[in-house]
Amino acid sequence: MKIFIDSADIKEIREVAGWGILDGVTTNPSLVCKTGRPFKECVQDILAAVNGPVSVEAVSTDSSGMIKEGEDWAKLDPDKVTVKIPMTVEGLKAVCGLTERSIKTNVTLVFSMNQALLASRAGATFISPFVGRLDDISQDGMDLIHDIVGMIDDYGFDTEVISASIRHPLHVIESIRAGCHIATIPYDILLKMTKHPLTDAGIKKFYEDYQKIPRT
Numbered sequence: 621m622k623i624f625i626d627s628a629d630i631k632e633i634r635e636v637a638g639w640g641i642l643d644g645v646t647t648n649p650s651l652v653c654k655t656g657r658p659f660k661e662c663v664q665d666i667l668a669a670v671n672g673p674v675s676v677e678a679v680s681t682d683s684s685g686m687i688k689e690g691e692d693w694a695k696l697d698p699d700k701v702t703v704k705i706p707m708t709v710e711g712l713k714a715v716c717g718l719t720e721r722s723i724k725t726n727v728t729l730v731f732s733m734n735q736a737l738l739a740s741r742a743g744a745t746f747i748s749p750f751v752g753r754l755d756d757i758s759q760d761g762m763d764l765i766h767d768i769v770g771m772i773d774d775y776g777f778d779t780e781v782i783s784a785s786i787r788h789p790l791h792v793i794e795s796i797r798a799g800c801h802i803a804t805i806p807y808d809i810l811l812k813m814t815k816h817p818l819t820d821a822g823i824k825k826f827y828e829d830y831q832k833i834p835r836t
Contacts, residue, residue, distance in 0.1 A: 621796050624672075624782065624804035628652040630665045632807040637669055644672035646726070646748070646784070646804040648704065649679060660696075667697045675726045675746075677704040678714070686714035687721075694723045702745060704728045707735045712742045719743035726782065736768040740777040746802070751795075752785035761785070762794040769799045789813050 622643040625636050628651035636642050645666050652662050666674050676693045678686040690703035702724040705711045715725045719742070726746040727739035731754060739747045749768055751761030768781050783795040783803040789812050795803045805813075 621800055622672075622802040623810075624675075624802055625810065626651070626784070626786070626804040626806050628655050628662055628666070629807070630655075630662070630669060633666055634669050636807065636810060642670060642672070643802070644674065644702075644804075645670055646675040646704070646782070648677045648728075663693070664696060667700050670700070672700065673702045673724060673726075673746075674700050675702045675704045675728075677728070678706075681708075681710060683710045683713035683717060686711065687717045690714070690718045690723050690725070691721065694721075698723070702726045704748075705744075707731075707739060712738055715739065715742040715744050719745075728784070730768075731764070733764070733767050733771065736764075736781075737771065740772065740775075740779040744779050746780050746782050748782040748784040748804070750785035751783055751791055752787040754785075755787070762791070762798060765795060765798045765800050769801070773799075 623641050624644040624646050625633055625642060626646045627633055628647045633645055652659050655662055663676055678689040680686045680689055686705055693703055694701045703718055704726045705714050707727050707730050715727060718725050724745040726748055727744040728748045730736055730747050730749045736747050749764050754761035765783055772779055772781060780801040783800045786803060786805050786809055789809060792803050792805060
């Protein structure tokens with residue numbers, strides 16, 4: 621499973637890129653807002669920091685506006701820029717138009733199989749089911765991931781599934797078990813994934829024993 625970081629903080633992104641595990645980045649206006657930086661400047665820095673797809677949100681509500689935004693963003697780096705499009709009728713039109721222009725898309729705010737089917741049929745490069753937000757309303761978000769991955773595999777769509785709105789490391793484990801193609805993970809969750817009490821105990825024990833070895 622590929623690992624994206626869900627962040628617009630360039631320090632976080634550069635650090636995780638340095639771990640050698642990062643395949644891409646997802647952003648949204650809320651994440652960029654937290655940085656206090658201009659949107660375009662923020663995206664340019666992210667594009668320079670990673671080698672994989674970088675999802676950038678379109679904020680227009682009509683398809684022509686989304687397509688125009690997508691074309692403008694793609695000029696920064698046509699190989700990396702992926703335009704995030706909301707799952708709406710206008711969004712589907714925009715996905716179709718951007719796909720015809722060879723611009724990658726990530727259909728976001730997906731909460732049902734029907735939405736995933738339509739986005740895949742429209743030509744989405746990626747679709748992002750929001751696991752955590754479904755859990756928040758007492759629906760099992762991981763059940764949806766299982767179902768969508770099965771549909772993609774059964775029908776041979778080119779679309780990749782991004783497990784999004786990840787709230788804890790167990791969501792990552794469940795995404796792996798579901799055969800999800802990608803998980804986009806916040807920085808704090810990525811840090812938690814590196815930890816295990818037995819690892820810490822083992823390091824401590826090895827260090828203590830090393831100190832007891834006679835020096836020549």
